[in-house]
Amino acid sequence: MSSARTQGLDLDDDRPFQERYWRWQRGAWAVFALIVIAALAGLTGSGGPLSRASASGPGGEVEYPRVARWDASDDIRITLPASGARTAHVEIDRAFSDVFEVEVIQPVPAASAATAMGLRYRFDLGAANGPRRIVMHVRPLRPAMATPLRVRIDEAPPLRLTPIVLP
């Protein structure tokens, strides 16, 4: 390894440092590639095979973004099993309202009320012999690291959602 100074050059080089930097640089390129692969897989939100998660119980199923992005719209889909019920209640806890701002709900709830848990929506359901779906368009209000949020459908035990919100 020849130093620049030994070759008569007044150059402030540092070859051992440069070698270390090149090693770090190659490591960083591998990390860049992993980030791209993770993004394609959906682990950074906004689409991809792994971007959605779901929680289900006797009351129904809630499909939500596993990874969401701060300030970027996303949706939470609630599927109610086939039944003769003409109304359904969906209750969200305060942690949910802290992380997500609910922008639009389809169908529009017939009523909403503040409860001890948080917020309770009542939906009128039409006669149907198949599952019914409620879509909540939400926008993350702040970054979150898998903060547990609870959603309760009718009188079933609350379902636990753990979305990650990237900054």
Add this chain to the structure above:
Amino acid sequence: MDSVLRGAAIYCVVLIIVRLTGRRALAQMTPFDLVLLLIVAETTQQALLGDDFSVANAAILIVTLFTIDIGLSYIKEYWPTLEKVMDGRPTLLIGNGRQDERALARARISLKDVMMAGRSQHGLERLDQIKHAILETDGNISIIPAKSD
């Protein structure tokens, strides 16, 4: 507060990515690099501003970015290690006419790039007219020609 944090975060992210990508990406201006620069500028602009297009936000961001820049230049002055890590050190690519193959390969610089610098800086015609070639911290290649006999 958001504007300052956003500005600082984007500054750090862009700095780290550009530093780890390598110096050449900065100095070379091939059409591809121009496209890259335009896209990066457009992408960071959105993350910087969010949905706040007010003059106040723009002013705070600009002041934040300049303040970080000035602050870092002072810190670098008193803390040489940080300067070395952030700006790097020049690398000798050709010393006394001897090519350092490893340095050339690791820095992703071909002899064509070195000859291009030789032609543009000194009007050199052949590789053996180059005494020293140095990759500077700003990504440019400096050429010191061999004395003509």
